[in-house]
Amino acid sequence: MIAELARALMAVALVSVTCNAHAAHYPVTVRSCNREVTFSRAPTRAVSNDVNLTEMMLRLGLRSSMAGYTGIGGWKTAQPSVRAELNGLPELALRYPSLEMLVASGADLYVAGWNYGMRVGGPVTPATLARFGIAAYELTESCAHVMPRPPASLDDVYSDLRNLGAIFDVEARAHALIAAMQSQVDAISRALGPKIERTRVFVYDSGEDKPFTAAALAMPTALIRAAGGRNVMDDVRQSWTQVSWESVIARNPQAIVIVDYGAVTADQKIRFLTGNPALANVDAIRLRRFIVVPYDAATPGVRNIDAIATIARGLHPALFAPGNALRTEGP
Structure with a gap:
């Protein structure tokens, strides 16, 4: 009896210590674009929009803290492995969610971005969500739509992972994931070497009259x-945007990265580009130098390392020949 009581008291003490340690983590304040957002506890009914943000949540082990996700099925962006992980978790909207849907879901946090589930002046914004007690965390890269900021960098992704780690009290997982990504970027950088001759690249997302890039x-x-x-297009101080075909021709890219998603396949995009007479003398078109990158690797997220490896092999194949094989498995 005494032994049983001792074990029970130890169990209570352990739970108490664990709860106190967890409680000590909060409140937590993170920077989200031009706002500071404070959390008094870890969200338990988060909703993420788009495959890149949703996969950040999955890689951080936060599936059990999610009420659902949005914006994947309508764009056909998720790879089979991600769809399998999401099995059983409801997709609350095929594309952008409505304010009413997010409120009805009981969401306590919306993890999204500008043009990644929210539009400037649209019905779903941090301000409109706050009226219903729903916090919002904005994808760092997307902050360019609402505030001045420097060119995108991988530090944007690392910041998102660190902030999500703090919000959900999984900082150790976030730091480990960031370290793994940085290690793989360093490996690619070493393979390229310090004196690499940089190839001119154009990113083709979509569009025929005007390319979206x-x-x-x-x-x-x-x-x-x-x-x-x-x-x-690194001299164009915008994010994802439309340009003219004339500007593409003038810059004469040596390779074209095709963003693969949606109803129009990568092969169809390549056929359009190679069939456009106006582009016939562009080096990338003339040499048929296309590099296909899936949407979830081209947008900010944990698969960015896969995109870097794919693009590096496409631009500098001799450095990544079988004899120089580079291990770049995703985190």
Whole structure:
């Protein structure tokens, strides 16, 4: 009896210590674009928008803290492995969610971004969500739509992971994930060497009359640089944006990164580009130098390392020949 009582008291003490340690973590304040957001406890009914943000949540082990996700099925962006992990978790909206849907879901946090589930002046914003007691965390790269900021970098992704780690009290997981990503970026950088000749690259997302592309403030610019290239639109101080075909021709890219997602396949995009007479003399078109990157790797997230490796191999194949094989498995 005494032994049983002692074990019970130890169990209570252990629970008490664990709870106190958890409680001591809060309140937590993180920077989200031009706002500071404070959390008194870890969210338990978070909703993430888009595959890149949703996969950040999964990699941090936060599935059990989610009420659902949005914005994947309608864009056809998730890879089979991610869809399998999401099995049983409701997709609350195929594309952008409505304010009413988020309120009805009982969400206590919306993890999204500008043009990643929220639009400037739209119905779902941090301000409109706050009226219903729903916090919002904004994807760092997307802050370019609402405030002045420098060109995109991998530090944006690391900041998002650190902030989510703090919000949910899983900082050790976040730091380990960041360290693994940084290690793989360093390995690619060593393989490229310090004197790499940077290849001119254009990012083609979509559009026929005018191409939709990634400019200086969008993540692919940082991915291309880490892969030994230079985005020919890195002088355009915008994020994802439309440009003219004339500006593409004038910059004469040597390679084109195709963002693969949605109803129009990468092969169809390549056929359009190669069939456009106006582009016939562009080096990338003439040499048929296309690099296909899936959407979830081109947008800010844990698969950015895969994109860097894919682009690096496409731009500098001799450095990544079988004899120089580089191990770049995702984190």
